[in-house]
Amino acid sequence: MKRETDYGHSIKSVYTPKDIEDLHYERDLGDPGFYPYTRGYYPDGYRSRVWTRRMTAGLGSSRQTNEVLKQYREMGQKGGMLVICDRTNAMPIDPDHPIGRREAGVLGWPGASLLEFEELMEDIPLTGQSITLLGSCAMSSIRLAYLVALAEKRGVDLNEVHGSVTEYPFCSTFGQTDAQPLDLNLKLWLDSSEYIIRNRIRMRSGILSQHFQESGGNNAQALAVEMAMLKELCGLLVNERGLDFDDVALLPYELVSVGSRFFEEIAKIRALRRMWAKMARETFKARKEKSCQLLISVHTSGRTMTYQQPLNNIARCAIQTLAGAMAGCTAIDNACLDNAHAEPSPLAARMSLNTQHIVADETGVTDVADPLGGSYFVEYLTNKVEEEAYKIWGKIEEQGGMIAAVQKGYVQKMLKESAEEKHREVERGDRLIVGVNELVIPPEEDYQIPIKELKAGDSEDIARRMEEWKKTRNMRLIEEKMGELYANAKKEDRFNLMPSIIEAVKAYATSGEIVGVIRKARGLSYDPLGVLDCPFDFR
């Protein structure tokens, strides 16, 4: 068994004041609520505000997902909802696409039109809880348009809505479904971000290290990749879109993956707070304190949820939830015990939410901010992971920054090597996983968990509904709006497409149609899978 951090640093059997003798409290830690925010953003910690407890929803039709959201509310999900889109919508193509229809509603919500969003949000208020919609970049600019359109329809002041519906342009590099080229994703991300910032909308944009890390990246790499992305993307908003950093700083939020190596995970989050604070002040010359506080949400690691003996995953999830809570974060969503089998069953979802409730209400963790602050081991780990992260981040900057490093394949190579090494560690027994490489039981003896699944017929129903509904729309209005969108998408990248996208969304154009038209304007095929032709005539 290896006694090393997940990024390969040797761990001693005991830590003493000597290991952190260079630590200076005011300079390196600060009280919670004080720069460099290593210990958190609130002097009273969770006494001011407990983290939001949420579960991912999204399977089957919009109506079915709406039902699940209401069930989660009964299970104690009150502070925020979290919905992930299905594979077709992540590309995006429409659920009635000849290839897309096989997977409509699979692994997520088929959010292909404003109608789908209206059905998703039926009897659910836009205010009073955070609204988070996840899944791919180009599509996310359309999700922002859904929010704008529905708020207007309901007479809700958009500035009262909070959460996040947009996402960073690199997710396809890290194993997420997203069929759009990087330059298009980047342009749309800049558009949606600029729109949010200039209109003072309280929505954040997900710049996530979770995808990278769930694909096999280690903690030091995850921090490096996160900081490199934040630096590049915030830099573009400031330099290319002419925005003020103190406004830009309110946009990003990070979703960090928390695995089972308890102390290292806590150290990772503390280091991230410090790294962002330093970059905000020293690199971007932030003038406001709020700008130095990166919003961090936690996702307990799906990657660690084993196929074998799935009930063990309840224990893993509890350890990870406790780590996230102790590290300090704004929200937690858990991977579930059945993560390696299927989409969350109601039992698994309740188990995950209850785990959060137990941690929040029974352990005393909400009584004290940063309870491990001052621990020789945890402060050492925080310093060490930060140090290693800076080295890797430096290498990414040497490539020319995150975008250049991705274009050169540098980040992908690093990720692949890390994933392969992690696999080998388990094979060699250097890392132990109960039920997998030790204490294995025959599958017949394993506990049979309930499985929630989508049948092929369900996907076809969603596809057929979309097909029929498309014919009932005001096609003249849609063609007019698509014509405008096409003309605007032909302009230079600096021209913000959000207003045109919003108009198209309000006319009930679908996401496949909207992104298809933007693609066509940029000289790409309308359909990323090359099957469908553009149904609109732009003459």
Place this chain on the structure above:
Amino acid sequence: MGSSDRIKVLVSVIGLDGHSIGAEVVCRMLMDAGMEVVYLGIYQTPEMIVQAAIQEDVDVIGISSHASNYGQIVQLLNLLKENHLEDTCVICGGTIPKHQMEELKKKGVSEIFPPQSTSESIVNHIVSRCRNRVRQES
């Protein structure tokens, strides 16, 4: 067999899911074991996979599935039958629940490997299946 005495394996993710790292790790395992590997990547339909299997004249098709809609794997098996390739060894991996594993094996999938399956188990299965197939041909 493939062009040399090496076993030739086509590895592909099936459908629209983008989680490719599992398939990529398996490619590395198979190459380390001396096999010839053709990796198709993501956004592959059953039709595209079968087309490539024919073109590359592979011995084994390895499918990575992350989505809960297994109809596409069944479509793949049917297409192989239509193309007289039912002898091609098809193995699967990914997030596949137990009852689906049983269904798929009944329909002709040779073996299904859950997450964290060892290199040894996958490589040994392929080698023994291919050895048996050669024995049948000769």
